[in-house]
Amino acid sequence: MDIQVKAFNKLTLSELYDLLKLRSEVFVVEQECIYQDIDNKDRKALHLLGIKNDKIVAYTRIFAPGHYFEYASIGRVVVEKSERKYGYGHDIMKASIEVVYNNFGPTIIKISAQEYLQKFYENHQFVFTGKKYLEDGIPHIEMIKSV
Template identity: 35%
Template sequence: MNWDTYHFDELTAGKLYEFLKLRVDVFIVEQNCPYPELDDLDQESVHMAYMENGQTLAYARLVPAGVKYDLPSIGRVIVHPSARGRGLAKELITKAVDYILAEWQVNEIQLQGQVYLQSFYESFGFMPISEAYDEDGIPHVDMKFTKNKM
């Protein structure tokens, strides 16, 4: 499997469009949730993606510490509807955690997950650090991963 990472200035216009279209198609259209998708975090982030035959099938945005939270974070975790059920989400989270720990030399990672995915994230060692709350009409929970606490 070919997983790639891109800093914002490495993205072509076509690749950026593809990532943003997938994010809008899933988070806004599929989940029927109008919210400001373009939040000025993309420019500081690392974009991780898995592609087959020129199509992005899995994607996450890795945000450095101090940009959104005090800790680095994983967000915009998506698997294309046509590729669900293949284990790509598990591989994506594993690769995202590994990248952040190795490249940014940190021991903790934060994420804001949808509540229905809480047990999924817990399977990687993320633990809730907030109560459930409403974010744009969808229940979310803040979670934190601490290295060597798995």
């Protein structure tokens, strides 16, 4: 999988369509969650595209400190269902953390994680802060990765 980083205004129309399609397939259809995915935040984000055979199979979006949370953040972490067995979730997270540090320096990273993925994020040194909440009807937890 090749990982590319793009600002919103550098995405092609096809890339934008494909990343929104992937997010919809997983977050809306697979997880059966009706929510407003297109939230006017994509314009401020850096977009990491995990591409395999000319297709986006993994994705995250990254925000600078203060653009979404007080700290830098990584969100919309998604891997196409048929591609999860290859560890692309870990690959895209490692790349996302690196992009945060390369663009914003050594900084705290905050994420809003689906609760069932706590161990996944702990593998990337994120720590549960103790805050649990429902977001769009799905149990979430706040996690922080210290510098």
